[in-house]
Amino acid sequence: MSDPDATRSELPTLREQRRDELRRRLSDTATALFLERGFGGVTVAEIAAACGVTEKTVFNHFRTKESLLVDRWDDTIAALGTALAAPDVPVVDSTVRLLDRELDFLTERGTATATTMRRVARFGQLLWSTPELVDHNQRGLQRLTTAALAALATRFATSTHDPATRITAYAVAGLVQVFYASVARHVTTHDAQRCRRAVRRDVRRAAQQLRAGVVG
Structure with a gap:
């Protein structure tokens, strides 16, 4: 009881x-x-x-x-740290799962109306066209990279200066960037299901490339 x-x-x-x-x-x-x-x-x-x-x-x-406008960085960074700490889930898989949850939030699991998606598109346009907000998001990404590096150093029992740990943290941050770039591209369809499918496809293609290694 x-x-x-x-x-x-x-x-x-x-x-x-x-x-x-x-x-x-x-x-x-x-x-x-x-x-x-x-x-x-x-x-x-x-x-x-x-x-x-x-x-x-x-x-x-x-x-x-x-x-006031972009207030999810703290939650995303905390969630990523928790995800990367799980030793039984590969790093790339942990990151993809986190981004899937973020996509569910943005598209209401693919059920968002066209009106809602238009608002998300306007929100994104404001973010990507306002220098102060671009700088804010760059700082957020830097914080995320630092948090990923710390979590991975703990997971692998290495230093944050270890080259393999650092490149893995940068790869995680790169996958996050692929996600947001894909959202910016596909949210303009104003179709939640279509956007969701396209972003998931882009993220998985990038994730597969990370698993396979650098092109060339």
Whole structure:
């Protein structure tokens, strides 16, 4: 029989629920305003006012203006570290599985409507056409590479300076880049199933190449 006190301790408190709800509201409001007026056309103060909070409150939840729009790097990096730590699953397979879950999120497991996919496409266009957001994502990718390197060094009992460990971490990061480039290309179809199939195909082709070795 499970311990009811232990179960209760695992449930989010009312304070945590309110914090998470406010964080989602801030991010959703910021995203809507950015899509409507562009990233540079909206201030953090305006986002705060739209949500009925202070600018300081916004920065209590998000470190930067950019992270209001792109806030999944922390979760992705943490999930990748956990995935790479599993010694019974090959590194490439772990990464592919993680990217499949991210694709499920973006396409709602292939059930997203055309309207939703158009919004995802507009979101992507904003990300890839705004210098501040491009820089933010580059920093996110660097953090992901560093986290992958640390996880792999632990897994292989090597140093983060070990050449084989480093090239493996870079390969993992490269697979992530292939994923996002493929999403950017195929989300413009506005068809969730078609996008999902195409991205999965691209990722698996890249993964197979990693397993086979460098071309040439």
